[in-house]
Amino acid sequence: MTAADSMRERASGISRRLLTGDRLFRTGALGITALVLFIFVAFPIAAILREGLVLADGTWGLGNFIDYFRDPRFLTITGRSLLIAVSATVITVVLAYGFAYALVRTQIPLKNLWRFTALLPVFAPSLVQALGVQFLLGRNGLVSNLLGIRLDIYGFWGILISDIVYAFPHAVLIMVTALSVTDGRLYEAGRMLGASEFRLFRTITLPASRYGVMSAAFVVFTIVITDFGNAMVIGGDYSVLATEIYNQVSGQANFRLGAVIGIILLIPAALAMFVERLVARRNTALVNERSSPLVLRKSVPRDICALVYAVLVCALILLIVGIVVLASFVKLWPYDVSLTLKHYVTDVQNGYAPLWTSLWMSLIAAVLGTALVVLNAYMIEKISNPFTRVLYFLSVLPAAVPGMVLGLGYIMAFNDPANPIYWLYGTVWFLALNTIFHYHAQAFLIATTNIKQISSTFDEASAMLGATFLRTMARIALPLLLPSLLTIGLFLFMRAMVTLSAVIFLVSPRNTVAAVSVLLLDDSGKASQAAAFSVVIMAVVLAASAGFNLLLGIPLARRHAGASP
Amino acid sequence: MDISLRAVTKTFGQVVAVDSVELDVPASTLICFLGPSGCGKTTLLRLIAGLETADSGSLLFRGKSLAGVPERERNFGMVFQSYSLFPNLTVEENVAYGPRCRRWPAADIDARVRELLAMVDVENQRSKYPHMLSGGQQQRVALARALAPKPHVLLLDEPLSALDAKVRRTLRSEIRRLQQSLGITSIMVTHDQEEALTMADQIVVMNEGRIVQEGPPAEIYSRPATPFVAGFVGSMNFLDVAIIGENRFNFVGHELTIDRSGIRTPLRGKAVIAIRPEAVEIARPAEKDRRRKSGNVLDAQVDWIEFLGGKCLLTLAPLSCPSQKISAEVPARTVHDLKLSVGSRISLILPPDAFNVYPA
Ligand SMILES: Nc1ncnc2c1ncn2[C@@H]1O[C@H](COP(=O)(O)OP(=O)(O)OP(=O)(O)O)[C@@H](O)[C@H]1O
Ligand SMILES: [Mg+2]
Numbered sequence: 025m026t027a028a029d030s031m032r033e034r035a036s037g038i039s040r041r042l043l044t045g046d047r048l049f050r051t052g053a054l055g056i057t058a059l060v061l062f063i064f065v066a067f068p069i070a071a072i073l074r075e076g077l078v079l080a081d082g083t084w085g086l087g088n089f090i091d092y093f094r095d096p097r098f099l100t101i102t103g104r105s106l107l108i109a110v111s112a113t114v115i116t117v118v119l120a121y122g123f124a125y126a127l128v129r130t131q132i133p134l135k136n137l138w139r140f141t142a143l144l145p146v147f148a149p150s151l152v153q154a155l156g157v158q159f160l161l162g163r164n165g166l167v168s169n170l171l172g173i174r175l176d177i178y179g180f181w182g183i184l185i186s187d188i189v190y191a192f193p194h195a196v197l198i199m200v201t202a203l204s205v206t207d208g209r210l211y212e213a214g215r216m217l218g219a220s221e222f223r224l225f226r227t228i229t230l231p232a233s234r235y236g237v238m239s240a241a242f243v244v245f246t247i248v249i250t251d252f253g254n255a256m257v258i259g260g261d262y263s264v265l266a267t268e269i270y271n272q273v274s275g276q277a278n279f280r281l282g283a284v285i286g287i288i289l290l291i292p293a294a295l296a297m298f299v300e301r302l303v304a305r306r307n308t309a310l311v312n313e314r315s316s317p318l319v320l321r322k323s324v325p326r327d328i329c330a331l332v333y334a335v336l337v338c339a340l341i342l343l344i345v346g347i348v349v350l351a352s353f354v355k356l357w358p359y360d361v362s363l364t365l366k367h368y369v370t371d372v373q374n375g376y377a378p379l380w381t382s383l384w385m386s387l388i389a390a391v392l393g394t395a396l397v398v399l400n401a402y403m404i405e406k407i408s409n410p411f412t413r414v415l416y417f418l419s420v421l422p423a424a425v426p427g428m429v430l431g432l433g434y435i436m437a438f439n440d441p442a443n444p445i446y447w448l449y450g451t452v453w454f455l456a457l458n459t460i461f462h463y464h465a466q467a468f469l470i471a472t473t474n475i476k477q478i479s480s481t482f483d484e485a486s487a488m489l490g491a492t493f494l495r496t497m498a499r500i501a502l503p504l505l506l507p508s509l510l511t512i513g514l515f516l517f518m519r520a521m522v523t524l525s526a527v528i529f530l531v532s533p534r535n536t537v538a539a540v541s542v543l544l545l546d547d548s549g550k551a552s553q554a555a556a557f558s559v560v561i562m563a564v565v566l567a568a569s570a571g572f573n574l575l576l577g578i579p580l581a582r583r584h585a586g587a588s589p
Numbered sequence: 590m591d592i593s594l595r596a597v598t599k600t601f602g603q604v605v606a607v608d609s610v611e612l613d614v615p616a617s618t619l620i621c622f623l624g625p626s627g628c629g630k631t632t633l634l635r636l637i638a639g640l641e642t643a644d645s646g647s648l649l650f651r652g653k654s655l656a657g658v659p660e661r662e663r664n665f666g667m668v669f670q671s672y673s674l675f676p677n678l679t680v681e682e683n684v685a686y687g688p689r690c691r692r693w694p695a696a697d698i699d700a701r702v703r704e705l706l707a708m709v710d711v712e713n714q715r716s717k718y719p720h721m722l723s724g725g726q727q728q729r730v731a732l733a734r735a736l737a738p739k740p741h742v743l744l745l746d747e748p749l750s751a752l753d754a755k756v757r758r759t760l761r762s763e764i765r766r767l768q769q770s771l772g773i774t775s776i777m778v779t780h781d782q783e784e785a786l787t788m789a790d791q792i793v794v795m796n797e798g799r800i801v802q803e804g805p806p807a808e809i810y811s812r813p814a815t816p817f818v819a820g821f822v823g824s825m826n827f828l829d830v831a832i833i834g835e836n837r838f839n840f841v842g843h844e845l846t847i848d849r850s851g852i853r854t855p856l857r858g859k860a861v862i863a864i865r866p867e868a869v870e871i872a873r874p875a876e877k878d879r880r881r882k883s884g885n886v887l888d889a890q891v892d893w894i895e896f897l898g899g900k901c902l903l904t905l906a907p908l909s910c911p912s913q914k915i916s917a918e919v920p921a922r923t924v925h926d927l928k929l930s931v932g933s934r935i936s937l938i939l940p941p942d943a944f945n946v947y948p949a
Contacts, residue, residue: 038662038691481673484640487660488667489687490738499686503677 038490046492050407057403058411060396061418063445064461068433069425075283075436088284098268102288105265108180109249109292112187116195116244117237119188123337124199126330129229131320133331139200141338143193144345147565149522149539151253152558153186155546156344158258159351159358159555161185166347169358178260186254189344191247195240202236203229208318221323242296249292250426252525253539257546265289269428270528279436286429294424297465301420345562352556367556370545374536379560382538385456386520386568393460393467393516394509400464401471402497406483423465427525430462435529450532458530459520467512474508475501514572521565590651591616591742591774592637597646599632606632608798609646617772619765621785624795625821630778631746633795637776638744639663650741661690666735670747672727674719680706680730681715687738705733708767725756732764736771743768745777749784761788782822786810794818816947819863826869826915828862829949838862841910845885848941859949866902868943869917872936873927885939889915891929896921903929905937 079087092098123142127135145153161167161177168174177185206229214224252266259267265285273282351357355364370376400419404412422430438449448454460467478501486496502509524539531540538561545554592614599607606629614620622630635641637648639660648655655663666687674683681702688698706712709729711722719727728748735743748764749757765788768775779785785792786806793803794817802814813819816827828845830838835856836847847862872886892914893904901924903917917937929935 042692043662479671479673481669481671482675484660485667485669485673485675485734486686488638488640488665489734490661490664490690491686492661492690495690500675500677 042492046494049492049494053399054403054407054412057400058415061400061415064457065418065421065464068430068437069421071436072283072286072429072433075279076287088280089288092281092284092288098285101263101265101268104180104262105249108183108187108264109245112184112191112248113241113245115184116188116191117241119337120192120195120199120240121233121237122333123192124196124203126334127196128200128203129318129320130327130330131322132327132334138334138338139196141341142196144341145189146193147518147522147569148345148348148558148562149253149524149542150190150251151257151524151539151543151546152348152562153189153344154182154254154257155351155542155551155555155558156189156346156348157182157186158551159347160344162258164358166358178258179262182258182260183255183262183264186258187248187251189341190251190254191244192341194247195244198240198243199233199236202233202239206232206318211318221326239300242300246293246296246426250289250428250525252428252528253543256543266426266428266525269432273432273435273529279432282432283436286426286432289426289429290424293426297420297424348555349559351552352559354552357552367552368560370541370553370557371550374533374541376560378536378541379538379557379564381452381455381535382521382561383564385452385459385537386517388453388456389459389520390513390517392456393463394513396460397464397467397512397516398471398502398505398509401468401475402501405472405475406493419468420465422461422463425462427462427523428529431458431526431529434458434526450530450535452535455527455530455535455537456520458526459523460516462523462526463516463519467515470508470512470515471505474505478504510572510575514569517568517572518565521561521568590614590649592776593649593652594633594637595647595649597633597636597643597648599629599636599641599643605798607636607643610798610800612793612800612803614774614776616774618790619768619775619777619788620791620793621789622776622778622793622795623782623785623822624780626780628795629798630780630795634744634746634776634778637742638665638667664738664740665742665744666738666740668728668731668735668743668745668748670750672719672724672731672751674727674730674734676719679716679718680711680722683719683730684733684737686734691738701737705737706730708736709733709763724752725760728752728760729763732767736767736773741774743773743775745775747778747780750779750781757784764788786822792822794821796821813863813945816861816863819945819947823865824916825863825865828864828913828915830860830862832856832858832860840887841907841913843885843887843907843909845939845944846941847944847946849944861947861949863945863947864939864943866916866918868940869905869915869919870938870940871903871917871919871923871927871929872938885941887915887937887939889935889937891931891933891935894924894929894931905935907937908934 076088077084077086079085123138126132127139132138157177159165161175161182163174163178165175165177210228210232211224214228219227250266252270255262255264255267256270263271265288269282269285269289272278272285352367353363353365354361355366400415404416404419425433437443438445438454440446443449448457482500482504483496486500491499522539523537524543527537528540528543531537538557542554542557542561545551545557590613592612594610594612596609596611597607598605598609608629610633622633624630632641636643639655639658650663674680675686678686684702684705685698688701693701702715703712706715709732711726711729711733714722714726714730719730722730728751732748745764749760752760761784777785777788786809789806791803792806792809794801794809796817802809802818804812809818809822813822813825816825819825820827828840830840830845833839833844838845838847838860840862845862888908889905890908890911891903892906892911895902895904897918899921900918901921903919903924905915905917907913907915915937923929927933927935
């Protein structure tokens with residue numbers, strides 16, 4: 025300790041040892057953040073880029089892509105993917121806009137029920153929608169059976185319908201937010217000027233929600249073009265990009281072609297993420313502290329229309345999800361509808377073991393993932409320099425990386441005995457880590473938003489009082505972040521329970537997950553057992569989310585309850 | 590000197606928030622930074638706190654440089670405009686936060702918390718959470734929290750601006766009394782001139798990142814160094830005049846003389862003279878001729894009367910130049926006694942010792 029140091033210590037009353045320890049903590053924590061992001065995000069993506077860009081003779085170039093686009097078969101596949109994605113985007117956005125409008129801007133009864141129903145598809149793996157469509161409109165579907173006509177749903181129409189149902193809740197969530205953020209004074213001013221309700225909609229509501237629409241459109245587009253599960257179940261011979269990667273890699277071990285398609289898939293997703301972020305930045309200043317909330321007016325015709333629409337949409341969703349539940353309980357869908365539990369006795373290899381693996385994996389993802397994500401968000405938010413800006417980019421990058429591509433990147437990066445973390449490969453922990461970073465961007469943005477909402481003056485106040493970085497984090501920031509920690513945990517848990525696209529490449533016969541079992545069951549023609557397995561997954565996810573909500577209620581209630589600590 | 594600033598400059602991109610500021614803060618005094626919005630008061634305070642780093646210049650605390658000393662090691666207490674009490678900690682825990690960071694023995698912390706809560710008069714709120722307190726109580730707790738670790742300096746950024754007028758007035762005198770009894774060197778930022786005039790030992794008036802004038806409140810008020818200070822602190826009549834001799838001016842055809850120590854004007858050219866509305870006197874017509882000998886009397890017409898309670902604000906238009914309005918603040922009694930109404934003719938007297946003169 026130098027003389028100047030000891031003088032300072034006496035002046036501030038804070039011990040040197042504490043301050044040195046704090047500096048070590050900061051460096052160490054930032055080091056962990058950097059390490060995990062480089063290992064689990066940068067490295068796999070670099071691996072896939074390398075695989076795609078390195079030619080057979082070892083030089084770098086675009087040769088692999090030129091070969092790809094010379095092959096008419098791949099051109100067709102790319103065209104199909106684009107066609108499905110664009111059609112699904114247009115239809116979903118229009119449907120979701122109306123639904124969100126009914127939820128936010130009308131006075132229909134039972135709004136929570138409609139909202140919950142619309143969100144149901146989120147609780148299921150992205151192949152349950154296709155299962156439902158198959159049970160309804162497929163070869164042995166309800167409609168074919170009742171009407172005696174044979175619909176050909178396998179292919180474009182099947183994928184389109186399932187993907188619309190799959191993406192619908194995501195679009196609704198975004199649009200509900202967009203329509204909720206508004207300034208009631210604009211409507212009052214409009215009415216005072218004599219505008220009709222339709223004119224108000226056209227001149228105020230629609231322009232104010234256009235960023236929401238754009239952002240929903242990009243999200244839906246990405247979800248659909250990268251969706252693997254539904255296309256696998258109902259696509260038949262109609263190959264799209266996502267299924268083509270799987271077939272190339274799993275079926276023919278053609279990693280190079282897999283990487284090329286993966287990079288092609290990266291482009292629209294990266295573009296979508298970029299535009300989405302741009303839009304999000306522009307969307308902020310719509311309201312300020314002087315805005316007044318919108319007071320809804322009574323309008324019976326409007327509410328009747330909205331209610332009819334909401335009921336119709338919910339009925340369709342319930343039909344598709346419900347038919348899966350129903351089919352899982354009957355002997356031979358749709359011919360013999362006597363009730364049975366026999367489909368719940370799964371005769372896939374390992375039985376229900378994958379469900380337990382999934383649960384265990386999801387718990388790890390929730391706990392470890394929340395810790396990592398919040399640490400990353402906190403360090404990157406609080407320490408601002410060019411290096412942390414790189415880390416920020418890596419943190420949000422997974423949003424632009426389709427699950428299939430990330431999974432493939434993980435194989436290329438880690439499935440190598442020379443790799444220092446090869447010992448993790450194939451374990452439940454590895455699957456959990458993959459899932460955490462697959463959904464890192466979304467969880468990270470929730471955390472960052474919440475950290476930003478905690479006024480920076482708390483940090484400043486704490487520092488002025490002499491607190492170390494660690495103390496501020498532990499005593500002030502984390503307690504204030506507690507509710508969002510639980511939200512992030514739940515988000516990661518739910519995603520991990522239903523995830524399919526990234527982990528499909530990483531499961532081993534010993535460690536496989538629930539969603540993969542559903543796919544295998546359906547693939548081997550046991551659709552009813554696939555349905556039963558899906559029902560079990562949905563039940564677990566719903567129960568977990570209910571439990572988490574209960575947990576979430578406790579700390580909030582305690583903080584607002586009163587003085588007695 | 591407790592705190593000294595030498596040529597301190599801070600820019601944010603193109604904006605020069607603090608422009609080569611020189612300042613000395615003597616021990617145990619309360620200094621107010623006063624200035625319009627965006628003039629750099631907060632930035633200057635945050636530089637002293639260590640929450641911002643200066644681009645150039647140096648900051649000294651008792652003669653030693655503060656360069657490289659982070660905020661947590663300066664041991665300066667700070668009270669924020671928005672209170673910033675930690676919402677997850679009780680009042681007691683908030684106040685104990687600083688001492689805990691310094692690892693004081695538990696008994697000392699306890700005693701200190703008690704002492705401070707008593708000092709700011711919120712003892713009975715000790716186990717409440719901040720959101721259960723009124724704004725005034727929250728600000729008292731914030732004050733106690735800042736003082737708890739026995740800081741060398743207390744920094745306050747518009748501590749009263751979020752409170753209503755009545756609470757503001759009581760807290761104003763409480764903070765001042767506390768500051769004096771503890772003898773703690775304090776710097777307060779405000780854009781409320783009344784607050785600065787009533788609380789400060791020294792006022793530092795700022796504009797566009799620079800210090801325009803510093804001095805005790807009475808001097809700032811009666812001897813504003815520039816028209817900016819004159820207009821910002823209190824209200825002021827500005828008259829455009831031509832110089833016709835030593836301390837003699839022509840104002841719209843009237844001769845005005847100035848008789849004030851320390852004021853010397855050039856012998857010709859133009860100038861602006863300033864006089865506060867409350868210094869302007871109203872003459873009854875009978876008095877007129879007697880006072881006329883002393884000069885500085887103008888005939889005017891009452892243009893508007895604003896009733897302010899005990900006083901009235903008159904807007905007067907000199908007959909020789911009705912567009913050059915002059916405000917006068919007079920007791921309501923005078924208006925009543927003279928039976929003034931809009932359109933009344935009066936004589937207004939500009940006492941020779943009430944002027945300030947600025948170059949045009
Ligand atoms: N973090 C920052 N980034 C960019 N510009 C800033 C920042 N902080 C302050 N400024 C700019 O510096 C100037 C001085 O700001 P400052 O907050 O010090 O003003 P102030 O005198 O405290 O005003 P007010 O009375 O409104 O609080 C302003 O032009 C402001 O826009
Ligand atoms: Mg300020």
